Amino acid sequence: MEQKNIPPRDGVQRYLNDRKPELSQKSLYNYRVSVNQFADWCEENQIRYLRELDGDLIAQYKDYRLERVATITARNDIRVIKNFIEFCESIHAVFSGLSELVRIPKTTVEDEICDDFLTKEEADAILPFLAKHEYATNRHLIVLILWKAGMRLSGLRALDVEDIDPDGPTLKIRHRPDKGTPLKNNRRGERNIYVTHEVMDVIEDYLTHTRPDVTDEYGRKPLIATRHGRPSHTTIQKAVYAATRPCTYNGGKCPFDRDPNDCEATKYAHITKCPGSVSPHALRRGYVTAARNAGQPKDVTGERVNMTGRVLDKHYDKGNFQEKANRRRDSLRDI
Numbered sequence: 001m002e003q004k005n006i007p008p009r010d011g012v013q014r015y016l017n018d019r020k021p022e023l024s025q026k027s028l029y030n031y032r033v034s035v036n037q038f039a040d041w042c043e044e045n046q047i048r049y050l051r052e053l054d055g056d057l058i059a060q061y062k063d064y065r066l067e068r069v070a071t072i073t074a075r076n077d078i079r080v081i082k083n084f085i086e087f088c089e090s091i092h093a094v095f096s097g098l099s100e101l102v103r104i105p106k107t108t109v110e111d112e113i114c115d116d117f118l119t120k121e122e123a124d125a126i127l128p129f130l131a132k133h134e135y136a137t138n139r140h141l142i143v144l145i146l147w148k149a150g151m152r153l154s155g156l157r158a159l160d161v162e163d164i165d166p167d168g169p170t171l172k173i174r175h176r177p178d179k180g181t182p183l184k185n186n187r188r189g190e191r192n193i194y195v196t197h198e199v200m201d202v203i204e205d206y207l208t209h210t211r212p213d214v215t216d217e218y219g220r221k222p223l224i225a226t227r228h229g230r231p232s233h234t235t236i237q238k239a240v241y242a243a244t245r246p247c248t249y250n251g252g253k254c255p256f257d258r259d260p261n262d263c264e265a266t267k268y269a270h271i272t273k274c275p276g277s278v279s280p281h282a283l284r285r286g287y288v289t290a291a292r293n294a295g296q297p298k299d300v301t302g303e304r305v306n307m308t309g310r311v312l313d314k315h316y317d318k319g320n321f322q323e324k325a326n327r328r329r330d331s332l333r334d335i
Helices: 008-022 025-044 055-066 071-090 120-133 138-149 153-158 197-210 233-243 268-273 280-293 298-305 309-316 321-329
Strands: 170-173 191-194
Touching: 008 025, 008 071, 025 055, 025 071, 055 071, 120 138, 120 280, 138 153, 138 197, 138 233, 138 280, 153 233, 153 280, 191 298, 233 268, 233 280, 280 298, 280 321
Parallel strands: none
Antiparallel strands: 170 191
């Protein structure tokens, strides 16, 4: 059958509409970014209709992405584009078999592993600083819960006031996709997380003295709240980036030989440019590593943070050779 004249942008929208029912909000967002970048590239290269695409053009786009992003990111992008091309075949926007010509970039084990994590020593410096200078503020609570519970950003953002059980003391993580807070693993991500009484004391002080009396657009009372309701993912990310800049908590000393008076990363709009600051996910990796070094069993840690042992070993446990040897020592027998 002859291919139809479907512009890239129209094909992208039809594809996203087709995938929307089966994808989480986070996955749909990632897919949208990938295919919109591809549509932008098509327009920049005067590709008016999707039927003009061929194997060579797809290969050029792959090279284009590899020149601009990490290999693992390019691989993920091209996987989405391959799936997009398969959809385009089904609506006769491209010639049949084009998806088979899409070659996914190969990655090494090192490409797939991110080493960005917050160490226990860094956490032990950051949390006392926040407790002294920003006690029971949004920033303090965000970093405290992410570190102590090892949860994902989406889990923290999903917490409501009613999910806090002081008697436990526990935090109840629940999947509420129809009310704006889906969890990555849907209902499989639901669980109760024990925290210490010291952590719960900070939460209760936050609720009593700091938290604004607001609801979100669904009438829910978010635990972490701003004057406008539930904070966005970006707001939480910026709070972590700001709190983990070394000069923030180490007395103004920069380990990267920058002058804090001139460093652009000291300005809130550019906090992500500090080479020492980390994202919320780095706290999750740091918690897993610290928990395993402290002797917490792998299955207990995995269930607490909602991940499999395989994923924990490959992507989250950043213990060095000696730390891992120390963990095994107590279980060894002389035979």
